[in-house]
Amino acid sequence: MAARMPALDTFPPLRAWQRKALVEYLRRRGDDFTAVATPGAGKTTFALRIAAELLADGTVEAVTVVAPTEHLKAQWAASAARVGIQLDAAFRNADLHSSADFHGAVITYAQVGMAPQVHRRRTMTRRTLVILDEIHHAGDSRTWGDGVKAAFEPAVRRLMLTGTPFRSDDNPIPFVSYERGGDGLLRSRADSVYGYADALRDGVVRPVLFLAYSGETRWRTNAGEELAARLGEPMTQDLVAQAWRTALDPAGDWMPQVLRAADARLTVLREAGMPDAGGLVIATDQQTARSYAKLLEQVTGEKAAVVLSDDVGASARIATFAASEQRWLVAVRMVSEGVDIPRLAVGVYATSASTPLYFAQAIGRFVRARRPGETASVFLPSVPHLLGLASEMETERDHVLGKPSDREGFDDDLLERAQRDDQASGELEKRFAALSATAELDQVIFDGASFGTAAQAGTPEEEEYLGLPGLLTSEQVAALLSKRQAEQLAARRRRAADRTAEPAASAAPPAPMSAAQRRVALRRQLNALVAAQHHRTGQPHGKIHAELRRLCGGPPSAQATIEQLEERIATVQTL
Numbered sequence: 001m002a003a004r005m006p007a008l009d010t011f012p013p014l015r016a017w018q019r020k021a022l023v024e025y026l027r028r029r030g031d032d033f034t035a036v037a038t039p040g041a042g043k044t045t046f047a048l049r050i051a052a053e054l055l056a057d058g059t060v061e062a063v064t065v066v067a068p069t070e071h072l073k074a075q076w077a078a079s080a081a082r083v084g085i086q087l088d089a090a091f092r093n094a095d096l097h098s099s100a101d102f103h104g105a106v107i108t109y110a111q112v113g114m115a116p117q118v119h120r121r122r123t124m125t126r127r128t129l130v131i132l133d134e135i136h137h138a139g140d141s142r143t144w145g146d147g148v149k150a151a152f153e154p155a156v157r158r159l160m161l162t163g164t165p166f167r168s169d170d171n172p173i174p175f176v177s178y179e180r181g182g183d184g185l186l187r188s189r190a191d192s193v194y195g196y197a198d199a200l201r202d203g204v205v206r207p208v209l210f211l212a213y214s215g216e217t218r219w220r221t222n223a224g225e226e227l228a229a230r231l232g233e234p235m236t237q238d239l240v241a242q243a244w245r246t247a248l249d250p251a252g253d254w255m256p257q258v259l260r261a262a263d264a265r266l267t268v269l270r271e272a273g274m275p276d277a278g279g280l281v282i283a284t285d286q287q288t289a290r291s292y293a294k295l296l297e298q299v300t301g302e303k304a305a306v307v308l309s310d311d312v313g314a315s316a317r318i319a320t321f322a323a324s325e326q327r328w329l330v331a332v333r334m335v336s337e338g339v340d341i342p343r344l345a346v347g348v349y350a351t352s353a354s355t356p357l358y359f360a361q362a363i364g365r366f367v368r369a370r371r372p373g374e375t376a377s378v379f380l381p382s383v384p385h386l387l388g389l390a391s392e393m394e395t396e397r398d399h400v401l402g403k404p405s406d407r408e409g410f411d412d413d414l415l416e417r418a419q420r421d422d423q424a425s426g427e428l429e430k431r432f433a434a435l436s437a438t439a440e441l442d443q444v445i446f447d448g449a450s451f452g453t454a455a456q457a458g459t460p461e462e463e464e465y466l467g468l469p470g471l472l473t474s475e476q477v478a479a480l481l482s483k484r485q486a487e488q489l490a491a492r493r494r495r496a497a498d499r500t501a502e503p504a505a506s507a508a509p510p511a512p513m514s515a516a517q518r519r520v521a522l523r524r525q526l527n528a529l530v531a532a533q534h535h536r537t538g539q540p541h542g543k544i545h546a547e548l549r550r551l552c553g554g555p556p557s558a559q560a561t562i563e564q565l566e567e568r569i570a571t572v573q574t575l
Contacts, residue, residue, distance in 0.1 A: 003103050006052040006084030015204065018046045021192035025050055025159075028191070032175050034135070034160040037194040039364025040205045043161045044079050047131045050159060051085055054129050055103065060156050061126040063087065063104035064119070066112060066148070067133045071315040073106040075340060076133070080106075093118050097125070104128070109137050112151050113144040119151035127156045135160040136357070138174050149174040164360045196367070196393055200474065205367040206345070206376045207446070207474045209481075210390040211265075211465065212558070213258050214382035214442035214454070217246040218435040226435065232382030232442055233516055234561070240383060241352075242432070247381050248284065248350050249434035250291035257439035257457040258348060259292070260299050262379045264466045266327060266346045272470030274374060278321070279346040281330045282362055284353070292350065293330045304328035342368045345470075349380040359389045373471035382442040384559045390445045391556030441465060443523070443558060444481060447474065448542035449530065450523055450558045451481040452488065461488060478541050482527075482534075489524060515562065522565035523557055529572045548572055 014022065017037065025033050037043045047065075054060045065076050065087060077089035080103075088098045091105035093115040098105045105122075112119050123130070130152045132138065138148040152158060158175050172178070178186040199205040214232040219242055221227060229235060229243045231254075247254040262279060269277040281296070283289035286308045296304040305321045307314045307329065321329050322341040329341075347366050353359075366376035380386050441455040441462045455461035464484050472480065513521065530544045537544075545557060551571055554564040 003086045003101055004084065005056055008052055008056055011049060011052060011083055012045065014045070014049060015042055016202065017192075017194040017198065017204075018042055018049070021046060021194070022049060022053075024192060026053065031156070032158045032160070032177070033192075034162075034176055034188075034190045035192040035194075036162055036190040037192075038196040038199045038205060038367070039163040039361070040368030041163075041194050041199050042204075043133075043163065044076065047133075047159055047161055048080055048083050048085060051080075051103075051129055051131065052083060054157060055085070059127070060129040062122075062128045063131065064123065064128055064152075064155075065104070065106040065131045065133060066109055066138075067106060068109060068137045070108060071318060071339060072133065073108065074315055076106045097122065109144045109148065113147040116147035116151040120154060123152055124154045128152075128154075129157040129159065130155040132158065132160045132175070134164075135162050135173055135176060136164060145172070145174050163364055164357050199367075203372055204369055206369045206374045207472075207477055208363060208367060208376045208378055208393060209468070209477065210387075210445040211261070211377060211379045212382040212387055212390070212442045212445060213247075213254070213261075213379065213439045213457075215247065215254050215437055215439040217243045217252075217254070217437040219243070219246040220433040220435060222432055230516060231437075232384065232387075234384070240385075244352065244381055244383050245432070246434040247437045247439075248288065248352070249437065250288055250295060252434055252437035254437035254439040255292065255350065256295050256299065258350075258379050259295055261439075261441070261457060261462065261466055262346055262348050262377075263296070263299050263327070264463075265377050265379075268467055269345050269375075269377070269470035274343075274345055274470055276325045276343045277345040277470075278326065278341065278343045279328045279348070280341075280344050280365060281328065281348040282351045283330060283332050284351045286332055288350070289330045289332050293328075296328050296330070300327055302327055304330050307331040339365065340368070341365065342370050344368075345374065345376050347376070347378040349378060349386070354383070354385055354389070356389060359386070363393070373473060375468075375470060375472055375477060384555075387443075387445065387558035388555050391448050391450075391558050393448075445558055446477055446481055447540060448545050448556060449478070449481075449527060450556075451485045451527060454520060455488075461491075464488070478534075482541075485524070485527060489528075518562055519560075519565065522562060522569065523560075526557060526565055526569050526572070529569060533572060533575060544572070544575075547575075 021035055035043065035046060051063045055063070063085065067073050067076055073089045077087045080087045086102045088102040088105040091098055091107060093111055096118060107119070132148065138145050160175055173188065177189045179189045180186050196205060200207060214230060216228065217231055218226065218228045227242070229239055231243050231247050235243070246252065249255070266277055266279045281292050283292055289306060289308060293304040293306045305317055305326055305328070307317050318339060318341070322343070344366050349362060363378060366378060380390065439457045441452065441457065444451045444465055452465060468480060530541055533539070533544050534541055548568045548571055549556070552564065552567045554560050557565065
C-alpha cells in the first residue's frame with residue numbers, strides 16, 4: 001500500500017524567514033534552490049514543508065534526503081515522520097528500491113559516492129525531490145561531488161541546505177550557482193539567506209558569550225628543547241600550535257581549570273531558569289575525549305556521556321543525552337554539525353580544528369533558542385585565530401573559487417607537524433611532550449567586542465564573569481559586561497592607589513609593561529571609549545567596533561596589535 005500524502009493543514013506554523021523562503025520557492029518553481037540558514041533556524045522544517053507541498057500537488061512522487069552522517073539520517077527520518085512524510089533511514093545501496101510504505105529514503109553522501117548509479121536509477125524511476133542537507137559536504141572529495149552530480153541530475157527538483165555555505169578549498173559544490181564578482185572570483189549564490197545576525201534579532205537563536213582563556217604553557221620539542229610561551233601572545237603558527245596543544249593536554253592544569261569554570265557556568269544557567277542546561281566538550285581525538293570525561297567526573301562527581309564515533313551506539317547515546325538532564329557530553333567531531341540537542345548551552349572548544357567552517361558548525365550546536373533570554377557560553381583557548389572567528393560570528397561568508405591558497409585556520413595537520421619527529425638525526429626522535437599549562441580568563445567576547453582584563457582561574461574576578469545571569473537579552477548582556485569591566489578596572493585602580501599610599505621607602509619603582517600588559521591596557525581603554533560612544537549614540541558596541549575596523553583596517557580587537565589598538569583609540573575619540 002502506498003504511503004499516505006502528508007496533510008498540509010496539520011503542519012507546524014512556519015517562522016517568518018521560512019514563510020518568505022517558501023513563497024520565493026513556490027514563485028520560482030525552478031529545478032534548483034539553495035537556502036542558507038544559521039544553525040538552529042529551522043532548515044529541516046522548511047525543507048519538509050517544501051517536500052509536503054510538492055508531494056501534495058503531484059510535482060514529485062518521491063523524496064530523497066542526503067545527509068552527512070548516519071546519526072542525521074535517523075534525525076531526518078524522525079522529523080519527517082512527525083509531519084506525515086515517511087522516509088527509510090535504513091536504506092542500503094544493495095536494496096535498490098525503498099518499500100512502498102515510504103515516500104522516499106534518507107542516505108549519506110558516502111553512500112552516494114560509493115554507488116551513484118544506484119541512486120541515479122532510483123531518481124529516474126519516480127519524479128523525485130532531492131534534499132541535499134549541508135550541501136558543502138558534496139565538495140569534500142571528487143568522489144562525493146561527482147557522485148552527487150551523477151546521481152541527482154535527473155531529479156525533478158533539488159533543494160540545497162546549509163548553515164555554513166563556504167569551504168576552504170576550490171572544490172565546486174554541485175548544483176550551487178556561482179557568480180563572478182568584480183575581483184574576477186566566482187562566489188556561491190544563495191536563493192534564500194537567513195544569517196546568525198538575522199536570527200539573533202528575531203530571537204530564534206541565543207546570543208553567545210565566548211570566554212577566552214590564556215595562560216603559561218611549557219613543552220618539550222621533538223629535538224629535546226624546552227620552550228615556554230603565553231597562550232594568545234603573537235607567535236609563529238608553529239609555536240601557537242605547540243602552545244595550543246600543550247594547553248589542551250588533559251594531564252596539565254589548563255583543561256581541569258577551564259572545565260571547572262565551564263561547569264560553574266553551567267550551574268549558574270541551571271539555577272537561573274535553564275534547569276536542564278547541558279554542556280558539550282568537543283575533543284580532538286578519542287583518547288583525549290576519554291581523558292576529558294574522567295576530568296569532568298572528578299570536577300562534577302557525575303559521569304559524562306562520551307560519543308567517540310559515528311555508529312549506531314553513538315546515535316543512541318546522543319539521543320539518550322538529549323532527552324536526559326545529564327550535565328556533560330564529550331564528543332569527537334560527530335556532534336559538531338547538524339545534531340539537534342537544544343538544551344546544550346555551555347561548550348568547551350577543546351579541539352585543534354579551527355577552520356571557519358568547522359568553528360561555525362561547532363558553535364551552531366549551542367545557539368538554538370527555546371525561550372526568550374537564553375544565552376550560550378563557549379569556553380575556548382585564547383588563540384588569535386579562534387578569537388577572530390569568535391569576534392566575527394555574525395559575518396556571512398560565501399564559497400569562493402580561485403582565491404589565494406592561504407589556509408584558513410590550522411586544522412589538525414599543523415598540530416601534527418608541531419609534534420612530528422625531526423628527520424635530521426636518529427638521536428632527535430623524541431616525541432613532543434607537554435610539560436605544564438595554567439589557565440586564566442583573558443577576555444570575554446560578545447557581539448564583536450572584547451570585555452574584561454586578565455583574571456586568574458578560581459579568583460573572585462573570574463567568578464564575576466562566570467556568574468552572569470543566564471536569562472538576558474543581547475542588550476542586557478552587553479550592558480552587564482560593560483558594568484563588570486568598569487567595576488574590575490575601578491577595583492584595580494583602588495588597589496594601585498593603596499599601594500602608592502604606602503611609605504615611599506617600601507615602594508618599588510613600577511616595572512615596565514610587557515607587550516601583553518600593554519595590549520590588555522589598550523583593549524580596556526578602547527572598550528571604555530566604545531562604551532561611551534554607545535551611550536552617546538545608542539549604536540551597539542559591535543557596530544562601533546566594526547566601523548573602527550572599517551576606518552582603520554585590521555582584525556577584531558581581540559587579535560589587534562598594539563599599533564592597531566592605538567589607532568582605533570585615536571579614531572574613536574574623533575567620532
